[in-house]
Amino acid sequence: MGHLKDLDKQHIVNTYARFDVLIQKGKNATCWDEQGKKYIDFTSGIGVNSLGFCNDDWTQAVCEQVKTLQHISNLYYTTPDITLAEKLTQATGYDKVFFANSGAEANEGAIKVARKYSFDKYQTQRNVIITLVNSFHGRTVTTLAATGQEVFHQYFYPFTEGFRYAQANDIESVKQQIDENVCAIMYEYIQGEGGVLPLESDFIQQVAEICKQNDILLIADEVQTGIGRTGKLLAGEHFGIRADIVTLAKGLGGGLPIGAVLCNQKTSKVLGFGDHGTTFGGNPVACAGANVCINQISDPAFLQQVVQKANHIKETLSKVEEVTEISGIGLMMGLELKTKTAKEVAAECLKRGLLVLTAKTKVRLLPPLTINNQELEEGIQILISVLNQ
Ligand SMILES: *Cc1c(COP(=O)(O)O)cnc(C)c1O
Numbered sequence: 017m018g019h020l021k022d023l024d025k026q027h028i029v030n031t032y033a034r035f036d037v038l039i040q041k042g043k044n045a046t047c048w049d050e051q052g053k054k055y056i057d058f059t060s061g062i063g064v065n066s067l068g069f070c071n072d073d074w075t076q077a078v079c080e081q082v083k084t085l086q087h088i089s090n091l092y093y094t095t096p097d098i099t100l101a102e103k104l105t106q107a108t109g110y111d112k113v114f115f116a117n118s119g120a121e122a123n124e125g126a127i128k129v130a131r132k133y134s135f136d137k138y139q140t141q142r143n144v145i146i147t148l149v150n151s152f153h154g155r156t157v158t159t160l161a162a163t164g165q166e167v168f169h170q171y172f173y174p175f176t177e178g179f180r181y182a183q184a185n186d187i188e189s190v191k192q193q194i195d196e197n198v199c200a201i202m203y204e205y206i207q208g209e210g211g212v213l214p215l216e217s218d219f220i221q222q223v224a225e226i227c228k229q230n231d232i233l234l235i236a237d238e239v240q241t242g243i244g245r246t247g248k249l250l251a252g253e254h255f256g257i258r259a260d261i262v263t264l265a266k267g268l269g270g271g272l273p274i275g276a277v278l279c280n281q282k283t284s285k286v287l288g289f290g291d292h293g294t295t296f297g298g299n300p301v302a303c304a305g306a307n308v309c310i311n312q313i314s315d316p317a318f319l320q321q322v323v324q325k326a327n328h329i330k331e332t333l334s335k336v337e338e339v340t341e342i343s344g345i346g347l348m349m350g351l352e353l354k355t356k357t358a359k360e361v362a363a364e365c366l367k368r369g370l371l372v373l374t375a376k377t378k379v380r381l382l383p384p385l386t387i388n389n390q391e392l393e394e395g396i397q398i399l400i401s402v403l404n405q
Contacts, residue, residue: 017051020038035371037366041069044070044071045057045068045392047069047371054369056370056395057069057383058371058372058382058395059382060382060384062266062382063245063267063348063382064267064271065270066243066244066267066386068384069384074270074271074308077308078305080304081300086300088300089295090295094298096304100113100115100303100307101113103311104310107310107314108278111280111281111284113278114287114292115297116265116277116297119153119237120275123159123235123239124154124158125263125292126237126263127158127159127202128287128292129233129287130233130261131143131145131178133282134200137231140197141197144178145179145198145201145202146180146182146201147163147164147201147202148181148183148184149165149183150210152207152210153237162202164181184215185215185219187219187223187226190222194230200233200234201227201232201234201235202234202235203235205241205254206240206344206345210376211350211378212343212344212350212378213343220257227260235259235261235263236250236251236252236259238252238264241348243264243268244314244319244322244346245267245346245347246346246347246348247326249313249319251345254345259280260283261280262278264276264277268310269305274305274306313385322385323346325383326347326349328392329347329392329396330349336404337354337404338354343378350381351379352378353377357377358374358377358378358380362374364405365398368402369398370398
Protein backbone atom coordinates (compact mmCIF):
# COMPACT_ATOMS: atom_id res chain seq x y z
CA MET A 17 0.00 0.00 0.00
CA GLY A 18 2.80 2.42 0.93
CA HIS A 19 4.49 1.60 -2.35
CA LEU A 20 1.28 2.08 -4.38
CA LYS A 21 0.54 5.33 -2.58
CA ASP A 22 3.94 6.63 -3.62
CA LEU A 23 3.36 5.54 -7.22
CA ASP A 24 -0.03 7.30 -7.22
CA LYS A 25 1.55 10.53 -5.99
CA GLN A 26 4.35 10.15 -8.48
CA HIS A 27 2.32 9.40 -11.60
CA ILE A 28 -1.22 10.73 -11.19
CA VAL A 29 -1.83 14.47 -11.28
CA ASN A 30 -2.39 15.37 -7.67
CA THR A 31 -5.96 16.69 -7.75
CA TYR A 32 -7.63 14.37 -5.22
CA ALA A 33 -7.37 14.27 -1.45
CA ARG A 34 -7.72 10.52 -1.02
CA PHE A 35 -8.66 8.54 2.08
CA ASP A 36 -5.77 6.38 3.24
CA VAL A 37 -7.10 3.08 1.89
CA LEU A 38 -6.91 1.05 -1.31
CA ILE A 39 -10.25 -0.58 -2.11
CA GLN A 40 -9.84 -3.79 -4.04
CA LYS A 41 -13.21 -5.46 -4.45
CA GLY A 42 -16.82 -5.16 -3.46
CA LYS A 43 -20.24 -6.80 -3.42
CA ASN A 44 -23.42 -4.79 -2.94
CA ALA A 45 -22.73 -2.36 -0.04
CA THR A 46 -19.67 -4.17 1.28
CA CYS A 47 -16.10 -3.81 0.06
CA TRP A 48 -12.64 -4.91 1.06
CA ASP A 49 -9.23 -3.28 1.00
CA GLU A 50 -6.06 -4.96 -0.23
CA GLN A 51 -5.41 -6.43 3.21
CA GLY A 52 -8.85 -8.00 3.38
CA LYS A 53 -10.31 -5.50 5.83
CA LYS A 54 -14.07 -5.12 5.33
CA TYR A 55 -15.97 -1.84 4.93
CA ILE A 56 -19.67 -1.05 4.73
CA ASP A 57 -20.21 1.43 1.90
CA PHE A 58 -22.40 4.48 2.57
CA THR A 59 -20.99 6.33 -0.48
CA SER A 60 -21.79 4.36 -3.69
CA GLY A 61 -18.69 6.01 -5.12
CA ILE A 62 -20.46 9.41 -4.73
CA GLY A 63 -23.90 8.23 -5.74
CA VAL A 64 -22.72 6.19 -8.72
CA ASN A 65 -23.05 2.51 -7.77
CA SER A 66 -26.81 2.70 -7.49
CA LEU A 67 -27.10 -1.10 -7.54
CA GLY A 68 -24.07 -1.54 -5.28
CA PHE A 69 -20.79 -3.17 -6.18
CA CYS A 70 -20.92 -5.77 -8.95
CA ASN A 71 -24.66 -6.45 -9.01
CA ASP A 72 -25.21 -9.86 -10.67
CA ASP A 73 -27.59 -8.70 -13.42
CA TRP A 74 -25.54 -5.59 -14.10
CA THR A 75 -22.24 -7.52 -14.27
CA GLN A 76 -23.73 -10.09 -16.61
CA ALA A 77 -25.22 -7.50 -18.99
CA VAL A 78 -21.99 -5.48 -19.06
CA CYS A 79 -19.77 -8.53 -19.61
CA GLU A 80 -22.01 -9.86 -22.35
CA GLN A 81 -21.98 -6.50 -24.13
CA VAL A 82 -18.18 -6.25 -23.82
CA LYS A 83 -17.90 -9.62 -25.53
CA THR A 84 -20.43 -8.69 -28.23
CA LEU A 85 -19.76 -5.09 -29.30
CA GLN A 86 -17.88 -2.64 -27.11
CA HIS A 87 -18.05 0.39 -29.41
CA ILE A 88 -18.76 1.38 -32.99
CA SER A 89 -19.37 5.19 -33.01
CA ASN A 90 -22.52 7.23 -33.43
CA LEU A 91 -22.29 6.89 -37.20
CA TYR A 92 -24.13 3.57 -36.80
CA TYR A 93 -27.24 2.38 -35.00
CA THR A 94 -26.72 0.14 -31.96
CA THR A 95 -29.15 -1.66 -29.68
CA PRO A 96 -28.21 -0.73 -26.07
CA ASP A 97 -28.54 3.05 -26.49
CA ILE A 98 -31.84 2.78 -28.37
CA THR A 99 -33.22 0.44 -25.70
CA LEU A 100 -32.03 2.76 -22.94
CA ALA A 101 -33.45 5.86 -24.63
CA GLU A 102 -36.84 4.19 -25.02
CA LYS A 103 -36.87 3.08 -21.38
CA LEU A 104 -35.70 6.43 -20.06
CA THR A 105 -38.22 8.47 -22.03
CA GLN A 106 -41.06 6.07 -21.17
CA ALA A 107 -40.21 5.96 -17.47
CA THR A 108 -39.78 9.73 -17.15
CA GLY A 109 -42.29 11.03 -19.69
CA TYR A 110 -39.64 13.04 -21.54
CA ASP A 111 -39.60 13.22 -25.31
CA LYS A 112 -35.97 12.53 -26.25
CA VAL A 113 -32.53 12.02 -24.73
CA PHE A 114 -28.98 12.95 -25.69
CA PHE A 115 -26.29 10.68 -24.24
CA ALA A 116 -23.09 12.19 -22.83
CA ASN A 117 -20.35 10.71 -20.63
CA SER A 118 -20.49 12.60 -17.34
CA GLY A 119 -22.49 15.04 -15.27
CA ALA A 120 -20.54 18.08 -16.40
CA GLU A 121 -21.00 17.05 -20.02
CA ALA A 122 -24.71 16.50 -19.56
CA ASN A 123 -24.93 20.02 -18.12
CA GLU A 124 -22.91 21.41 -21.04
CA GLY A 125 -25.45 19.77 -23.34
CA ALA A 126 -28.35 21.29 -21.41
CA ILE A 127 -26.76 24.73 -21.57
CA LYS A 128 -26.33 24.38 -25.33
CA VAL A 129 -29.97 23.33 -25.77
CA ALA A 130 -31.18 26.28 -23.68
CA ARG A 131 -29.08 28.84 -25.55
CA LYS A 132 -29.99 27.51 -28.99
CA TYR A 133 -33.67 27.36 -28.08
CA SER A 134 -33.50 31.06 -27.32
CA PHE A 135 -31.31 31.86 -30.34
CA ASP A 136 -33.68 30.08 -32.73
CA LYS A 137 -36.71 31.83 -31.33
CA TYR A 138 -35.49 35.32 -30.44
CA GLN A 139 -32.18 35.86 -32.30
CA THR A 140 -30.99 38.30 -29.64
CA GLN A 141 -28.55 38.39 -26.76
CA ARG A 142 -31.00 36.24 -24.84
CA ASN A 143 -28.38 33.80 -23.54
CA VAL A 144 -28.10 34.34 -19.78
CA ILE A 145 -28.61 31.39 -17.44
CA ILE A 146 -29.47 31.96 -13.79
CA THR A 147 -28.04 29.41 -11.36
CA LEU A 148 -28.07 29.34 -7.57
CA VAL A 149 -25.46 30.39 -5.06
CA ASN A 150 -23.81 27.29 -3.53
CA SER A 151 -24.75 25.09 -6.49
CA PHE A 152 -22.46 22.58 -8.16
CA HIS A 153 -22.72 21.81 -11.87
CA GLY A 154 -19.33 20.38 -12.86
CA ARG A 155 -15.67 21.05 -13.56
CA THR A 156 -15.48 22.09 -17.21
CA VAL A 157 -14.84 25.78 -17.76
CA THR A 158 -18.50 26.44 -18.59
CA THR A 159 -19.98 24.33 -15.79
CA LEU A 160 -17.54 25.93 -13.33
CA ALA A 161 -18.98 29.27 -14.43
CA ALA A 162 -22.47 27.82 -13.89
CA THR A 163 -21.46 26.70 -10.40
CA GLY A 164 -22.50 29.43 -7.94
CA GLN A 165 -19.50 29.22 -5.62
CA GLU A 166 -16.69 31.75 -5.72
CA VAL A 167 -14.04 29.15 -4.79
CA PHE A 168 -14.59 27.58 -8.19
CA HIS A 169 -14.12 30.86 -10.05
CA GLN A 170 -10.34 31.06 -9.79
CA TYR A 171 -7.26 30.47 -11.98
CA PHE A 172 -8.93 29.30 -15.16
CA TYR A 173 -9.90 32.64 -16.68
CA PRO A 174 -11.63 33.62 -18.81
CA PHE A 175 -14.75 31.73 -17.74
CA THR A 176 -17.77 31.36 -20.00
CA GLU A 177 -19.94 34.46 -19.89
CA GLY A 178 -23.65 34.55 -19.34
CA PHE A 179 -24.24 33.18 -15.84
CA ARG A 180 -25.93 35.06 -13.00
CA TYR A 181 -26.38 33.78 -9.48
CA ALA A 182 -29.46 34.01 -7.30
CA GLN A 183 -29.92 32.96 -3.68
CA ALA A 184 -31.58 29.57 -3.19
CA ASN A 185 -35.01 29.74 -1.53
CA ASP A 186 -35.18 33.51 -2.10
CA ILE A 187 -37.55 34.22 -4.96
CA GLU A 188 -36.88 37.99 -4.82
CA SER A 189 -33.23 37.27 -5.52
CA VAL A 190 -34.26 35.31 -8.62
CA LYS A 191 -36.61 38.07 -9.77
CA GLN A 192 -33.81 40.62 -9.44
CA GLN A 193 -31.76 38.66 -11.98
CA ILE A 194 -34.58 38.31 -14.52
CA ASP A 195 -34.53 40.52 -17.59
CA GLU A 196 -35.05 40.10 -21.33
CA ASN A 197 -31.64 38.41 -21.69
CA VAL A 198 -32.40 35.39 -19.52
CA CYS A 199 -32.97 32.12 -21.40
CA ALA A 200 -32.88 29.56 -18.59
CA ILE A 201 -32.79 28.89 -14.86
CA MET A 202 -30.80 25.88 -13.68
CA TYR A 203 -30.88 24.29 -10.23
CA GLU A 204 -30.43 21.10 -8.21
CA TYR A 205 -33.52 20.06 -6.20
CA ILE A 206 -31.07 19.18 -3.44
CA GLN A 207 -27.69 20.91 -3.54
CA GLY A 208 -25.43 17.89 -3.07
CA GLU A 209 -21.84 19.08 -3.03
CA GLY A 210 -23.13 22.33 -1.49
CA GLY A 211 -24.11 20.52 1.71
CA VAL A 212 -27.19 18.36 1.00
CA LEU A 213 -29.53 21.36 1.00
CA PRO A 214 -32.99 20.76 -0.49
CA LEU A 215 -34.79 23.64 -2.17
CA GLU A 216 -38.08 24.67 -0.55
CA SER A 217 -41.24 23.60 -2.34
CA ASP A 218 -42.63 27.16 -2.50
CA PHE A 219 -39.44 28.42 -4.10
CA ILE A 220 -39.49 25.62 -6.67
CA GLN A 221 -43.11 26.36 -7.59
CA GLN A 222 -42.41 30.09 -7.92
CA VAL A 223 -39.36 29.53 -10.11
CA ALA A 224 -41.41 27.25 -12.36
CA GLU A 225 -44.09 29.95 -12.64
CA ILE A 226 -41.53 32.63 -13.57
CA CYS A 227 -40.11 30.31 -16.23
CA LYS A 228 -43.54 29.59 -17.66
CA GLN A 229 -44.57 33.25 -17.82
CA ASN A 230 -41.38 34.41 -19.53
CA ASP A 231 -40.62 31.47 -21.83
CA ILE A 232 -37.50 30.83 -19.77
CA LEU A 233 -36.39 27.19 -19.83
CA LEU A 234 -36.09 25.30 -16.56
CA ILE A 235 -33.05 23.01 -16.33
CA ALA A 236 -32.99 20.52 -13.45
CA ASP A 237 -29.52 19.20 -12.71
CA GLU A 238 -30.47 15.74 -11.44
CA VAL A 239 -26.96 14.35 -11.87
CA GLN A 240 -26.96 13.41 -8.17
CA THR A 241 -30.68 13.42 -7.25
CA GLY A 242 -31.89 11.43 -10.28
CA ILE A 243 -32.39 7.69 -10.89
CA GLY A 244 -34.02 6.71 -7.62
CA ARG A 245 -31.64 8.39 -5.22
CA THR A 246 -34.44 10.29 -3.46
CA GLY A 247 -37.01 7.49 -3.63
CA LYS A 248 -38.50 8.75 -6.92
CA LEU A 249 -37.02 8.10 -10.35
CA LEU A 250 -36.55 11.89 -10.69
CA ALA A 251 -36.47 14.20 -7.66
CA GLY A 252 -38.70 16.68 -9.52
CA GLU A 253 -41.59 14.26 -8.91
CA HIS A 254 -41.54 15.17 -5.19
CA PHE A 255 -42.52 18.69 -6.17
CA GLY A 256 -44.75 17.96 -9.15
CA ILE A 257 -42.29 19.78 -11.40
CA ARG A 258 -41.30 18.76 -14.90
CA ALA A 259 -38.30 20.82 -15.97
CA ASP A 260 -37.83 21.46 -19.71
CA ILE A 261 -34.43 19.80 -19.53
CA VAL A 262 -33.17 17.26 -16.96
CA THR A 263 -29.57 16.16 -16.70
CA LEU A 264 -28.53 12.76 -15.36
CA ALA A 265 -25.23 11.00 -14.79
CA LYS A 266 -23.87 9.56 -11.53
CA GLY A 267 -26.35 6.75 -10.68
CA LEU A 268 -27.52 6.17 -14.24
CA GLY A 269 -24.76 3.78 -15.33
CA GLY A 270 -24.37 1.90 -12.05
CA GLY A 271 -20.60 2.45 -12.18
CA LEU A 272 -19.84 3.10 -15.84
CA PRO A 273 -19.42 6.62 -17.24
CA ILE A 274 -22.60 7.93 -18.82
CA GLY A 275 -24.53 11.18 -18.78
CA ALA A 276 -27.91 12.05 -20.24
CA VAL A 277 -29.84 15.17 -21.23
CA LEU A 278 -33.59 14.58 -21.13
CA CYS A 279 -35.60 16.99 -23.28
CA ASN A 280 -39.34 17.62 -23.30
CA GLN A 281 -41.45 18.37 -26.41
CA LYS A 282 -40.38 22.01 -26.28
CA THR A 283 -36.65 21.31 -26.24
CA SER A 284 -36.22 17.95 -27.99
CA LYS A 285 -35.98 19.40 -31.50
CA VAL A 286 -33.62 22.28 -30.70
CA LEU A 287 -30.44 20.39 -31.57
CA GLY A 288 -30.20 19.05 -35.11
CA PHE A 289 -27.57 17.32 -37.23
CA GLY A 290 -24.09 18.46 -36.34
CA ASP A 291 -25.14 20.73 -33.47
CA HIS A 292 -23.77 18.48 -30.76
CA GLY A 293 -22.05 15.15 -30.35
CA THR A 294 -19.48 13.12 -28.48
CA THR A 295 -17.40 10.10 -29.46
CA PHE A 296 -18.32 7.94 -26.49
CA GLY A 297 -21.95 9.08 -26.17
CA GLY A 298 -24.34 6.14 -26.00
CA ASN A 299 -21.47 3.68 -25.66
CA PRO A 300 -22.92 0.14 -25.82
CA VAL A 301 -21.23 -1.12 -22.64
CA ALA A 302 -22.21 1.90 -20.55
CA CYS A 303 -25.76 1.69 -21.92
CA ALA A 304 -25.97 -2.06 -21.23
CA GLY A 305 -25.20 -1.28 -17.57
CA ALA A 306 -27.63 1.63 -17.48
CA ASN A 307 -30.39 -0.54 -18.92
CA VAL A 308 -30.13 -2.87 -15.93
CA CYS A 309 -30.18 0.11 -13.55
CA ILE A 310 -33.34 1.55 -15.13
CA ASN A 311 -35.04 -1.87 -15.24
CA GLN A 312 -34.59 -2.34 -11.52
CA ILE A 313 -34.86 1.21 -10.21
CA SER A 314 -37.95 2.33 -12.15
CA ASP A 315 -39.97 -0.44 -10.43
CA PRO A 316 -42.25 1.26 -7.82
CA ALA A 317 -41.55 -1.56 -5.33
CA PHE A 318 -37.82 -0.86 -5.62
CA LEU A 319 -38.35 2.86 -5.03
CA GLN A 320 -40.57 2.08 -2.04
CA GLN A 321 -37.66 0.16 -0.48
CA VAL A 322 -35.41 3.17 -0.96
CA VAL A 323 -37.90 5.27 1.02
CA GLN A 324 -38.15 2.64 3.77
CA LYS A 325 -34.38 2.37 4.15
CA ALA A 326 -34.06 6.14 4.23
CA ASN A 327 -36.76 6.44 6.91
CA HIS A 328 -35.03 3.79 8.99
CA ILE A 329 -31.69 5.61 8.84
CA LYS A 330 -33.33 8.92 9.69
CA GLU A 331 -35.30 7.54 12.62
CA THR A 332 -32.26 5.81 14.07
CA LEU A 333 -29.81 8.68 13.63
CA SER A 334 -32.22 11.37 14.81
CA LYS A 335 -31.99 9.79 18.28
CA VAL A 336 -28.25 10.38 18.37
CA GLU A 337 -27.33 13.32 20.61
CA GLU A 338 -24.48 14.45 18.35
CA VAL A 339 -26.75 14.80 15.29
CA THR A 340 -28.52 18.17 15.31
CA GLU A 341 -30.16 17.98 11.90
CA ILE A 342 -30.65 15.46 9.08
CA SER A 343 -31.17 17.04 5.67
CA GLY A 344 -31.92 15.57 2.27
CA ILE A 345 -34.53 13.31 0.72
CA GLY A 346 -34.38 9.52 0.40
CA LEU A 347 -30.90 7.97 0.42
CA MET A 348 -29.22 11.35 -0.07
CA MET A 349 -28.58 12.57 3.46
CA GLY A 350 -26.56 15.17 5.31
CA LEU A 351 -25.92 15.06 9.05
CA GLU A 352 -25.22 18.31 10.85
CA LEU A 353 -23.18 17.64 13.98
CA LYS A 354 -23.06 19.29 17.37
CA THR A 355 -19.37 19.08 18.36
CA LYS A 356 -17.47 16.88 15.89
CA THR A 357 -16.28 17.87 12.43
CA ALA A 358 -17.51 15.88 9.44
CA LYS A 359 -13.92 15.23 8.45
CA GLU A 360 -12.93 13.61 11.75
CA VAL A 361 -16.10 11.48 11.76
CA ALA A 362 -15.36 10.26 8.22
CA ALA A 363 -11.77 9.39 9.21
CA GLU A 364 -12.87 7.51 12.35
CA CYS A 365 -15.62 5.65 10.44
CA LEU A 366 -13.00 4.51 7.94
CA LYS A 367 -10.87 3.07 10.77
CA ARG A 368 -13.88 1.16 12.08
CA GLY A 369 -14.95 -0.17 8.67
CA LEU A 370 -17.48 2.30 7.28
CA LEU A 371 -17.14 4.57 4.24
CA VAL A 372 -18.98 7.91 4.48
CA LEU A 373 -18.65 11.19 2.59
CA THR A 374 -18.65 14.80 3.66
CA ALA A 375 -20.26 17.88 2.10
CA LYS A 376 -19.23 21.23 3.55
CA THR A 377 -19.84 20.87 7.34
CA LYS A 378 -21.97 17.75 7.02
CA VAL A 379 -21.41 14.02 7.05
CA ARG A 380 -22.97 12.89 3.78
CA LEU A 381 -24.55 9.49 3.25
CA LEU A 382 -25.22 8.11 -0.24
CA PRO A 383 -25.51 4.34 0.27
CA PRO A 384 -26.25 2.07 -2.69
CA LEU A 385 -30.01 1.89 -3.27
CA THR A 386 -29.73 -1.91 -2.92
CA ILE A 387 -28.05 -1.92 0.49
CA ASN A 388 -29.48 -4.84 2.48
CA ASN A 389 -30.73 -4.71 6.06
CA GLN A 390 -27.68 -6.38 7.53
CA GLU A 391 -25.29 -3.98 5.78
CA LEU A 392 -27.48 -1.08 6.80
CA GLU A 393 -27.50 -2.13 10.48
CA GLU A 394 -23.76 -2.75 10.52
CA GLY A 395 -23.07 0.63 8.96
CA ILE A 396 -25.46 2.51 11.24
CA GLN A 397 -23.94 0.86 14.34
CA ILE A 398 -20.43 1.91 13.32
CA LEU A 399 -21.60 5.45 12.58
CA ILE A 400 -23.40 5.70 15.93
CA SER A 401 -20.38 4.36 17.82
CA VAL A 402 -18.22 7.06 16.20
CA LEU A 403 -20.76 9.82 16.85
CA ASN A 404 -21.19 8.77 20.50
CA GLN A 405 -17.49 8.42 21.14
C1 LIG B 1 -21.30 15.33 -9.55
C2 LIG B 1 -22.18 16.40 -10.08
C3 LIG B 1 -21.90 17.02 -11.32
C4 LIG B 1 -20.66 16.72 -12.11
O1 LIG B 1 -20.66 15.40 -12.58
P1 LIG B 1 -19.28 14.80 -13.21
O2 LIG B 1 -19.70 13.45 -13.69
O3 LIG B 1 -18.29 14.76 -12.10
O4 LIG B 1 -18.88 15.69 -14.30
C5 LIG B 1 -22.79 17.96 -11.77
N1 LIG B 1 -23.89 18.29 -11.09
C6 LIG B 1 -24.20 17.72 -9.91
C7 LIG B 1 -25.45 18.09 -9.19
C8 LIG B 1 -23.35 16.76 -9.36
O5 LIG B 1 -23.62 16.20 -8.17
